[in-house]
Amino acid sequence: MEQANEDSAGLRWLFVDLNAFFASVEQQMNPDWQGRPVIVRPAMSEYTGAIAASYESKAWGVHTGMRVSEARKLCPGLIVAEARPDLYVAVHKKIMAEIDRHVPVWKVGSIDECSCELLGPERQEANAVALARRIQAGILENVGDCLRSSIGLAPSRFLAKTACGMKKPAGLTILRANELPGPLLDLPLSKYPGIGPRMRLRLEAAGVADTAGLWTMSARQARAVWNSIEGERIWRGLHGLDSEPTPEKPPASISHSHVLAQAMRTPDKARAVARRLVVKCGARLRRMGLTGASLTLHLDMGPKATPRSDRRGWETAAMSCPVAPTQDTFALLTALDVLWRKVEPELEAGRLSYVGVGVHGLKSRDAFETDLFDTGPDQGGEAPSLRLSQALDALNRRYGKDTVSIGPKAGLPEFIGAKIAFTRIPEAEDFWE
Known part of the structure; x- marks a missing residue:
């Protein structure tokens, strides 16, 4: 039909x-x-x-x-x-x-x-x-x-x-x-979705520099260049053929980040931002019914203010801390404190430009089977600090974001952590968490 x-x-x-x-x-x-x-x-x-x-x-x-x-x-x-x-x-x-x-x-x-x-x-x-x-x-x-x-x-x-x-x-x-392929022959490879700078280099190494070369490849050759099924998907798409949609995978991590305004580029204010981002991660874990098994802190720093210094320091740092599977904001904040103490000696006012936190090792809280010796994550959901986290969720959901906050707000921006990523559109809850 x-x-x-x-x-x-x-x-x-x-x-x-x-x-x-x-x-x-x-x-x-x-x-x-x-x-x-x-x-x-x-x-x-x-x-x-x-x-x-x-x-x-x-x-x-x-x-x-x-x-x-x-x-x-x-x-x-x-x-x-x-x-x-x-x-x-x-x-x-x-x-x-x-x-x-x-x-x-x-x-x-x-x-x-x-x-x-x-x-x-x-x-x-x-x-x-x-x-x-x-x-x-x-x-x-x-x-x-x-x-x-x-x-x-x-x-x-x-x-x-x-x-x-x-x-x-x-x-x-x-x-x-x-x-086809007539209208495409003058189109640079950079204009195709999924063909970025690295892939163009791999295509050039395989002797493909333009649309004509891409068109004449076989599906098998495309799969070999991409080293994945994605190459065959793009080959089929280029020839006007569709493939089965890529199955959506459960999230492996959740993260939030924030570019620091000039006034926020001090260690104390950057730490307040990091804590706020962890609070958002905890709220999302509970909303999604997930637990996390590690916390990552990422910091970006600009060049040294004193170029004559022998100690250059670092421009970026990323480190992780394992945690017992949890969706408790207070447990995650404790892990953040461990990481912050490690980087604090290197922090200099004015150089911090970006803070990001992520929770990894995600698993459904319902996936844990309790037994006589292990009640599961967060004491089977009855840990006092988890119950407090859940109470904060309910208050902020009902009366508005930061009706109750953990620690002072320290003049934090209104939409901290509610970034629109390329593949993720924030939910309404992101703006009150």
């Missing part, structure tokens, strides 16, 4: 990408910023990198990842916005609801992109194009007129995502099965 609805273009997937999403949301929320160069930074620091850049700023050579101080030099009148992850998540949900009104969202890839499977008459090119235009118009009319989107239509998910990036902003690109 599906075959009868298809034409020679063989379109089966529609991919949506929100253009310069965070910066566009800021322009939408601030009408005076519309049409002006905007970047979004994760912390109040001139040395942090932009996490989004509007197209008006890109015209001056500004790009995502560029240091804020450098962007200011390039772009006169640059507006620098502080990241508001709760706002971006709320707008993301409105956009996904608008897309879903036109066609079911098959998978949300990240906060600014999603893929949709075309079914029945939607696979005919004229209908697919009309659908794409309705989605673009619906987002502008019903969510925000600054929220432009690019859409790719193609026979495979891989090609639909590739097409989506070929024309921005507000583009609509079609890659037809009966024209």
Whole structure:
């Protein structure tokens, strides 16, 4: 039945990408910023990198990842916005609801992109194009007129995502099965999803330097170059064929991190940030019904303030501390104290730039079988400090974040640890934990 609805273009997937999403949301929320160069930074620091850049700023050579101080030099009148992850998540949900009104969202890839499977008459090119235009118009009319989107239509998910990036902003690109690989032959390998700098080096070592070389490889050769099934998935996607979705694995760790603003770059304030991040990890463990068996602390430091010093010190440090399987915030904070004492002699005010914590060795709390000699993690869930952690969760959930906090808040930023990662969109709970 599906075959009868298809034409020679063989379109089966529609991919949506929100253009310069965070910066566009800021322009939408601030009408005076519309049409002006905007970047979004994760912390109040001139040395942090932009996490989004509007197209008006890109015209001056500004790009995502560029240091804020450098962007200011390039772009006169640059507006620098502080990241508001709760706002971006709320707008993301409105956009996904608008897309879903036109066609079911098959998978949300990240906060600014999603893929949709075309079914029945939607696979005919004229209908697919009309659908794409309705989605673009619906987002502008019903969510925000600054929220432009690019859409790719193609026979495979891989090609639909590739097409989506070929024309921005507000583009609509079609890659037809009966024209492959023609429209792709001038596309650099760097423009394909999943082909980063390291993989390009491996492809070059295998004699593949362009799309033509990638196209003529066999599936077996691609698998050998990638040294995994992923190479075959990309080969199939490039040829307009889909593969079974990669099974989702249970999380191996959870983590939170924060780029320190200049005012927070002292050992005491950095420690307060680390403690706050551990509190978020503990709350997430309990919400997810998991325990962790080790805690990792990661610190980034800038160059020495005294270059003549013989002791250079270190620029980054990462160390771990094992813990008995737990979801108790207080047990994790005790482990953090052990790690902090190890690094404290090396810390210097002004050099700290980033703090991250992670909990590893995750396991479902229900997976532990108790016996006469072992009650399981956290005394079978009855440890007094765990009960206290759970009570804090309930109070903060009901009355708002930090209604009750562990230790002083020390002027911590509002959204500490609630970072939007490429593969993870924060849940609503992330903003009160």
